Amino acid sequence: MIPDWLTPAIMTIITASTPLVFAAVGEIMVEKSGVLNLGVEGMMIMGAVAAFAIGVTTGSATLAILFGALAGLVLALIFGLLTLNLRANQVATGLALTLFGLGLSALIGHSFVGETFSGLPKLDIPFISKLPIIGPLVFGQDVLVYMSVASVFFAGWFLNKTRWGLVLRAVGENHDAAHAIGHPVNFVRMMAVLFGGSMAGLGGAYLSLAYTPLWVENMTAGRGWIALALVVFASWRPGRAIFGAYLFGGITILQLHVQGFGVAIAPQLMSMLPYLATIVVLVLISHDVNRFKLSAPACLGKTFHPSQ
């Protein structure tokens, strides 16, 4: 006998996890190329506000999703120009991206507070989408959920099975060697950064279009930073990142449900769970220094200049 609450519970976990999947997979690609972009939070929130603004004004979900990705991409372009072309410090530039994104999104979103979006249409195949459990879970999601899962497979395939994936990893492991055999280090990195930006933008778009279809200032609430932690948790592997994202989605939903069951714990204390879990996970992954160094890209965060 299958309990009635199971399917909706798993559905909400998927909704809570999808933004993290997008952002984490995008950032894995970026970090694999040797770039540390700490601006995920800023790119996500810009994706969220752009998607929502376009969605509300045009009513088109497709345009909304496109502009969400585009907003993340534009912010990533600023990051790329600063760190790759002008060789600015990656940590500082990433922080600047987040601060700027939070400010600009609040400014843009100001006139959209209180509006709502109709939400994303869900796949509906006659008969099949009505099957118990797997019907709604597998055949009844919206397009972004499918895209997020596809992106995991794409990233895994690209990094491990294609020539350009190999080049990208080479650039991230040893940029001097990659440069010496003629690979365009900064071009590869810029492409990775732009991909990461559009993925973060999509994650943000999912937040404001599907998760809570309205605009609230700072609505990403640290999810960009959690995605960065997930990259470490996943040892830079896309397959593990989706597992981690669903684990965190599960924790987020669990704490909401515990409150719903009337457990006598202050809601604020329960809301700490995802953040505390992030810290615990980071400690577990990082404490073995040697294993950590083996899985992290060797040139992560280092600036490349061909003449040095």
Next chain:
Amino acid sequence: MAIRLEPRGEVSQGMIYGSPLVAVAATLVSGLVLFAILGVSPLDALFTFFISPVSSLDGWTELFVKATPLVLIAVGLSFGFQANVWNIGAEGQLTIGALAGGGLALLFFEAESVLLLPAMMIAGILGGMAWAAIPAFLKTKYNTNEILTSLMLVYVGLLVLSWLIHGPWKSPDGMNFPESRLFHDQATLPVFVSETRLHIGWLIALAVVLTSWIVMARHIIGFQVKVIGMAPMAARFAGFNENKVIWIALMISGGLAGFAGMIEVSGPIGKIQPMISPGYGFTAIIVAFLGRLHPVGVLFAGMLMALTYLGGDAAQIELNLPNAVTGVFQGMLLFYLLASDVLVKYQIRLGPSAPIVFKAGPSK
């Protein structure tokens, strides 16, 4: 013709101090464009934003009130940033400092002792230190990235604040608003310019600037911090204890952030409320960079950033613009600063690239 960046033989001292000026100028020009897009007269808006808030004595005192936490926190962060210790959770340390200091004021609510205020200050510092000790411990013991842990603790700290003022610390006579009782006079920072809000916290911030200037220039810790940041290998060979520097950097920045939090609740706010800081802990990161990680630079950068808060308020009241404009200005300023900092280490050359010179031996 191509534009290229060529490394300078040594860093340009002129550009180290010139690039903040370039960045401010570029931000002002972009501000004109931004205001034009928002549909207000750009020059009027710029005047409202940057000049009108400081066109009176009252305005200047408000500027110092806002600059106090920014300067305190940024001085602390500068220590760490020089040693590549990235504490970006100052907002959380500020919150816990405010709760520790303010908690003491609530605990000894009826106390009429002159010792209460100093005790609150110490509690605030210890609160911030305790919160920063978590990333320090995890970094030195378990190799855990302090950027992510200190940031996660910001959210946890804000939730602690929310929990306390919705529950145990909620004012009994506050009509169910989520805020604490107003502190008594004994728990409030004295004001030293009458008729204004300018409290002695500003004088303390000035003293902190002076002290850390001396420490960075003269004390061995200042030297070690700089060496670890610039040449970690050399520092290891010289036998500097890296873990010790991580602890010191986080304790100084955490303690000062906690102190800033205590000053906010005991100074301009006078109680514990849901929002203690409009993001001072994050803005202080910009202040630290803009001030070139130097205490005196931080002092001026802190005043400039304080002006963007006052400007945002003025633009909201007089021009009906959302005060999120402040955040946009702050972000832009940091972008331009990072971009113009390229000229510290590199020079721009026009024309085809120089012939490749093969150097003997490993180049790095």
